[in-house]
Amino acid sequence: xxxxxxxxxxxxxxxxxxxxxxxxxxxxxxxxxxxxxxxxxxxxxxxxxxxxxxxxxxxxxxxxxxxxxxxxxxxxxxxxxxxxxxxxxxxxxxxxxxxxxxxxxxxxxxxxxxxxxxxxxxxxxxxxxxxxxxxxxxxxxxxxxxxxxxxxxxxxxxxxxxxxxxxxxxxxxxxxxxxxxxxxxxxxxxxxxxxxxxxxxxxxxxxxxxxxxxxxxxxxxxxxxxxxxxxxxxxxxxxxxxxxxxxxxxxxxxxxxxxxxxxxxxxxxxxxxxxxxxxxxxxxxxxxxxxxxxxxxxxxxxxxxxxxxxxxxxxxxxxxxxxxxxxxxxxxxxxxxxxxxxxxxxxxxxxxxxxxxxxxxxxxxxxxxxxxxxxxxxxxxxxxxxxxxxxxxxxxxxxxxxxxxxxxxxxxxxxxxxxxxxxxxxxxxxxxxxxxxxxx
Amino acid sequence: xxxxxxxxxxxxxxxxxxxxxxxxxxxxxxxxxxxxxxxxxxxxxxxxxxxxxxxxxxxxxxxxxxxxxxxxxxxxxxxxxxxxxxxxxxxxxxxxxxxxxxxxxxxxxxxxxxxxxxxxxxxxxxxxxxxxxxxxxxxxxxxxxxxxxxxxxxxxxxxxxxxxxxxxxxxxxxxxxxxxxxxxxxxxxxxxxxxxxxxxxxxxxxxxxxxxxxxxxxxxxxxxxxxxxxxxxxxxxxxxxxxxxxxxxxxxxxxxxxxxxxxxxxxxxxxxxxxxxxxxxxxxxxxxxxxxxxxxxxxxxxxxxxxxxxxxxxxxxxxxxxxxxxxxxxxxxxxxxxxxxxxxxxxxxxxxxxxxxxxxxxxxxxxxxxxxxxxxxxxxxxxxxxxxxxxxxxxxxxxxxxxxxxxxxxxxxxxxxxxxxxxxxxxxxxxxxxxxxxxx
Numbered sequence: 044x045x046x047x048x049x050x051x052x053x054x055x056x057x058x059x060x061x062x063x064x065x066x067x068x069x070x071x072x073x074x075x076x077x078x079x080x081x082x083x084x085x086x087x088x089x090x091x092x093x094x095x096x097x098x099x100x101x102x103x104x105x106x107x108x109x110x111x112x113x114x115x116x117x118x119x120x121x122x123x124x125x126x127x128x129x130x131x132x133x134x135x136x137x138x139x140x141x142x143x144x145x146x147x148x149x150x151x152x153x154x155x156x157x158x159x160x161x162x163x164x165x166x167x168x169x170x171x172x173x174x175x176x177x178x179x180x181x182x183x184x185x186x187x188x189x190x191x192x193x194x195x196x197x198x199x200x201x202x203x204x205x206x207x208x209x210x211x212x213x214x215x216x217x218x219x220x221x222x223x224x225x226x227x228x229x230x231x232x233x234x235x236x237x238x239x240x241x242x243x244x245x246x247x248x249x250x251x252x253x254x255x256x257x258x259x260x261x262x263x264x265x266x267x268x269x270x271x272x273x274x275x276x277x278x279x280x281x282x283x284x285x286x287x288x289x290x291x292x293x294x295x296x297x298x299x300x301x302x303x304x305x306x307x308x309x310x311x312x313x314x315x316x317x318x319x320x321x322x323x324x325x326x327x328x329x330x331x332x333x334x335x336x337x338x339x340x341x342x343x344x345x346x347x348x349x350x351x352x353x354x355x356x357x358x359x360x361x362x363x364x365x366x367x368x369x370x371x372x373x374x375x376x377x378x379x380x381x382x383x384x385x386x387x388x389x390x391x392x393x394x395x396x397x398x399x400x401x402x403x404x405x406x407x408x409x410x411x412x413x414x415x416x417x418x419x420x421x422x423x424x425x426x427x428x429x430x431x432x433x434x435x436x437x438x439x440x441x442x443x444x445x446x447x448x449x450x451x452x453x454x455x456x457x458x459x460x461x462x463x464x465x466x467x468x469x470x471x472x473x474x475x476x477x478x479x480x481x482x483x
Numbered sequence: 484x485x486x487x488x489x490x491x492x493x494x495x496x497x498x499x500x501x502x503x504x505x506x507x508x509x510x511x512x513x514x515x516x517x518x519x520x521x522x523x524x525x526x527x528x529x530x531x532x533x534x535x536x537x538x539x540x541x542x543x544x545x546x547x548x549x550x551x552x553x554x555x556x557x558x559x560x561x562x563x564x565x566x567x568x569x570x571x572x573x574x575x576x577x578x579x580x581x582x583x584x585x586x587x588x589x590x591x592x593x594x595x596x597x598x599x600x601x602x603x604x605x606x607x608x609x610x611x612x613x614x615x616x617x618x619x620x621x622x623x624x625x626x627x628x629x630x631x632x633x634x635x636x637x638x639x640x641x642x643x644x645x646x647x648x649x650x651x652x653x654x655x656x657x658x659x660x661x662x663x664x665x666x667x668x669x670x671x672x673x674x675x676x677x678x679x680x681x682x683x684x685x686x687x688x689x690x691x692x693x694x695x696x697x698x699x700x701x702x703x704x705x706x707x708x709x710x711x712x713x714x715x716x717x718x719x720x721x722x723x724x725x726x727x728x729x730x731x732x733x734x735x736x737x738x739x740x741x742x743x744x745x746x747x748x749x750x751x752x753x754x755x756x757x758x759x760x761x762x763x764x765x766x767x768x769x770x771x772x773x774x775x776x777x778x779x780x781x782x783x784x785x786x787x788x789x790x791x792x793x794x795x796x797x798x799x800x801x802x803x804x805x806x807x808x809x810x811x812x813x814x815x816x817x818x819x820x821x822x823x824x825x826x827x828x829x830x831x832x833x834x835x836x837x838x839x840x841x842x843x844x845x846x847x848x849x850x851x852x853x854x855x856x857x858x859x860x861x862x863x864x865x866x867x868x869x870x871x872x873x874x875x876x877x878x879x880x881x882x883x884x885x886x887x888x889x890x891x892x893x894x895x896x897x898x899x900x901x902x903x904x905x906x907x908x909x910x911x912x913x914x915x916x917x918x919x920x921x922x923x
Contacts, residue, residue: 066633066776076700077632079814174630180777182630189805190614190622192517193506193797260516319783322759325922336506336794337620340784343759344777345921354776357633365629367807374519481785482765 046075048083049364052112052143054134055124056089056105059148059175061096062353063122068098074357080364082357086112097349109134113141120363122356123147128155135160139167144369146359148175148352150249151240154265161378170372172359177250178203178328180351181344182358187257187332188371194334196258198298200478203250205326205346206241207273207293209233211281211311212324215290220278233326243272244309247295255297255307256377258332263307263377269390271310280400280471283442287426289313289398290321294476306388312476313398320478331478339481391451396425396475399443401460402467405433412463413443420456422448438467444475486515488523489804492552492583494574495564496529496545499588499615501536502793503562508538514797520804522797526552537789549574553581560803562796563587568595575600579607584809586799588615588792590689591680594705601818610812612799617690618643618768620791621784622798627697627772628811634774636698638738640918643690645766645786646681647713647733649673651721651751652764655730660718673766683712684749687735695737695747696817698772703747703817709830711750720840720911723882727866729753729838730761734916746828752916753838760918771918779921831891836865836915839883841900842907845873852903853883860896862888878907884915 051067053060067074067084075081087100088109112118121143125131131152136159138145145164147153153160153173164171174184178201187196202208206228213224225242228234240246248270252263273293281291294312299305314321319341323329328346333339345351362368372378403409410427417424426444433439445453453472460470491507493500507514507524515521527540528549552558561583565571571592576599578585585604587593593600593613604611614624618641627636642648646668653664665682668674680686688710692703713733721731734752739745754761759781763769768786773779785791802808812818843849850867857864866884873879885893893912900910 062776070633070635070776073635073700074632076816077628077814078811180631180774181780182626185625185630186622188517189801189807190625190798191620191794192514192801193510193794195510195513260513319759319762322762334620334794336502336510336790336797338785338788338791340621340782342780342782344780348778350776351778354631354633354774357776358630361629361632365807365810367629367805370805371518374517376516 046079046081048081049120050083050085050118051120051122051360052086052088052115052118053084053122053124054088054109054112055126056087056091056096057124058349059352059356060087060089060124061098062349063356064100065098066350066353066357074361078361078365080361082360082364085118086115088112113137118143120144120146120360123149128152132156132160135171136163139163139169142167142169144169144363145171146175146356146363147171147173148356150176150246150253154249154252157377158262165373165378170363170369172363172368173253174359175352175355177254178330179344179346179348180354181328181330181342182355183254183330183342184257185358185362186342187254189367191332191334191337191340194336196299196332196334198333198479199254199258199330200320200476201251201254201295201330202292202320202323202328203247203295203346204241204293205328206234206238207247208323208328209326210242211273211276211291211293214276214278215281215285218278218282221274221276242274244270244293247293247309251295251297251307251309254330257375258297259299259305260376267307267387269308269310273311276311277471279440280398280473283400283428284313284398287428287444288316289475290316291473292320296476300388304386304388306393308390308393310474312474314476314478318478333479333481391454393450394447395450396447396477397445397453398473398475399445400471401441401443402438403441403465404467405437405439406465409441409465412465413441413460416456416459416463417445420452422452422456436467486519486521488521489560490523490525490558491560491562491800492526492528492555492558493524493562493564494528494549494552495566496527496531496536497564498789499792499796500527500529500564501538502789503796504540505538506790506793506797514801518801518805520801522800522804525558526555528552553577558583560584560586560800563589568592572596572600575611576603579603579609582607582609584609584803585611586615586796586803587611587613588796590616590686590693594689594692597817598702605813605818610803610809612803612808613693614799615792615795617694618770619784619786619788620794621768621770621782622795623694623770623782624697625798625802626782627694629807631772631774631777631780634776636739636772636774638773638919639694639698639770640760640916641691641694641735641770642732642760642763642768643687643735643786644681644733645768646674646678647687648763649766650682651713651716651731651733654716654718655721655725658718658722661714661716682714684710684733687733687749691735691737691747691749694770697815698737699739699745700816707747707827709748709750713751716751717911719880720838720913723840723868724753724838727868727884728756729915730756731913732760736916740828744826744828746833748830748833750914752914754916754918758918773919773921831894833890834887835890836887836917837885837893838913838915839885840911841881841883842878843881843905844907845877845879846905849881849905852905853881853900856899856903857885857896860892862892862896876907
């Protein structure tokens with residue numbers, strides 16, 4: 044049986060783009076055998092056509108003129124790998140107008156300006172595929188669209204940003220402060236020169252917007268997501284958490300309660316060291332999904348990098364060539380702009396357990412005062428820890444963990460605690476996230 | 484946009500069959516919105532049409548006459564959930580001859596008699612889908628066929644049998660012997676009344692045959708797989724392994740070496756307690772896949788049970804209704820009966836680390852004798868452990884772990900060790916499997 048040939052154009056011959064070309068060269072035969080589709084990289088456009096890449100292209104394929112790709116009617120699928128949200132947006136619109144299906148790894152673009160792009164795609168009767176935009180090589184978009192399509196999803200928990208996870212893992216392992224670990228991560232290439240969008244949680248939220256949209260069947264906007272980054276994480280709290288059996292992760296959380304209200308948030312989270320997500324270390328990503336039929340399913344793999352991301356780009360190309368992507372695209376909730384489940388819970392109404400670290404003068408009655416304030420706001424203490432000895436200025440850190448508490452009660456209690464004359468500085472407050480157990 | 488209606492027939496209204504009906508009733512609306520396909524369960528055939536199930540069907544749907552289903556031309560997709568390999572085989576052939584695509588969860592049937600069924604399907608221009616046959620609700624068949632299709636797969640490691648994993652987990656946790664844990668598992672419904680095919684490794688091998696066939700692109704027969712079960716596992720060895728940092732699992736292993744030789748085996752395996760598969764407990768399944776682009780990807784979830792398996796059955800129905808399954812089916816290596824990579828490594832030629840426990844008389848020179856025998860066969864010791872004190876008949880267990888060793892050398896050494904006059908009984912020998920690390 045002969046394989047059908049599908050011609051592809053690629054814009055952006057950087058790291059991931061080179062990876063795509065490398066996969067098509069090295070694994071093209073295997074792909075053709077497995078799927079019946081021979082993928083031909085017919086045109087690659089980049090403004091830099093001289094710097095050597097990890098892969099070399101046949102003569103005539105590389106060009107600095109993107110119109111060569113756009114005008115080639117034989118190219119069915121165009122890949123956008125230029126990044127950013129301005130030029131990339133125009134490019135995707137132009138690709139669609141030229142009659143091409145679009146593959147992109149650009150989560151910022153889709154989560155911030157997807158609506159306009161999806162409309163343009165529907166109008167052009169083409170699709171936009173974005174497996175590579177979330178969690179690198181993990182086929183999670185495909186799992187949510189087809190593999191788990193028999194389920195109503197009640198929750199998803201994810202570690203979506205390799206840079207943050209690398210930093211938190213290394214702080215935990217080495218006991219080194221945030222700034223030093225970030226510097227080391229930059230030196231090793233695990234963090235960008237400007238890591239703002241990673242460490243402030245924005246990148247994680249971009250991915251949550253896309254995946255939660257698929258999981259819960261509604262269009263999610265960035266403003267629907269509460270975001271705290273890891274920039275203020277202190278090593279003392281990681282250590283205290285460890286002592287109590289917790290590991291600190293930057294989690295993306297999407298939960299749908301019994302009444303159908305959605306809670307979407309990204310924040311540093313203590314998770315039990317027993318939960319599988321606690322073991323996801325370094326630059327790896329993972330997604331834990333709860334479905335009403337399947338129970339708990341977890342996916343784990345490299346969240347970024349040349350080849351892992353390129354693996355997902357090529358998976359998207361295959362789905363488009365098979366016709367699956369196109370058929371599902373026009374049904375996607377973010378595309379139909381449906382917001383049926385779009386009943387979003389305010390962060391104030393979230394119920395969570397909390398970890399508190401309060402620095403106070405080492406004097407009698409401190410614990411009693413904390414207890415009074417917390418009790419007044421209906422907050423029940425589940426654990427407490429105070430090490431002997433005191434720090435500079437004879438202050439001592441007291442660590443308190445709470446039973447499930449409404450966020451707004453905690454905010455009020457924190458406000459009051461901070462005003463106690465014995466308390467030094469702002470108490471540290473980190474959510475403890477209890478990932479449901481799918482037990483025997 | 485209206486959803487297209489697809490009619491489905493189901494034969495076998497047992498546990499999984501009831502789960503399928505339940506999903507279609509409870510999640511049908513969600514599925515239609517997500518995929519554009521409205522699934523209608525038009526006919527359910529079972530010889531027992533009186534016992535109440537967890538779900539009730541509309542009047543006229545349940546029948547004890549399978550021909551009602553076969554003769555209904557409006558039914559496009561037929562689900563075989565009767566189990567076994569004799570009646571089920573005839574049934575699948577009849578379904579195909581009646582022009583229906585077939586969905587089955589029957590790994591025994593496909594791994595043992597797939598060739599004939601695939602030929603019949605190709606002839607009838609229909610497909611056979613089997614997501615539910617491997618690892619319950621984990622979408623691993625789909626991942627290997629499309630999600631990871633950009634990769635050349637070098638290895639897969641899996642925990643595929645919930646009964647064995649439940650037994651090993653509980654032996655490890657409670658320190659109870661195999662027979663007692665098996666009994667308790669049967670009482671709780673985690674093991675069949677006749678658990679032979681589970682504990683002897685056959686069920687795991689059935690799944691390995693299917694998944695390794697997809698991963699490595701060749702038809703795999705049961706005779707190509709070396710199989711050892713868990714029936715002889717002793718609690719002492721689990722304990723010794725724990726002390727040395729290992730967890731005992733029944734692993735399915737598929738590895739392709741640099742020369743393209745395939746090693747396929749199922750056996751009790753010590754894995755490092757650090758490796759993610761070590762944390763897969765109880766009735767859960769997991770699959771760890773290594774691809775040349777994606778690196779390591781792991782999938783985790785419920786390997787069996789009514790709803791998890793039904794989730795996979797419905798995922799297959801969706802893929803067929805989308806047209807994906809049909810297009811990929813005729814390419815599947817087991818279907819085309821390709822055996823291109825079918826260069827199988829003999830178990831004698833496998834190189835592995837080993838754990839040995841040798842019972843011997845407590846007398847001077849024992850260690851030296853072991854060392855001589857192992858050294859003579861070129862086997863290098865990597866660790867040794869002997870606890871003080873001796874057991875009945877003043878015998879002492881000595882535990883030795885080796886560096887990587889060819890199986891045939893180990894077999895020869897064991898043979899010789901067993902003949903030493905100081906040695907009591909047959910030494911215990913368990914492979915230590917080093918799952919590759921995909922490190923930063």
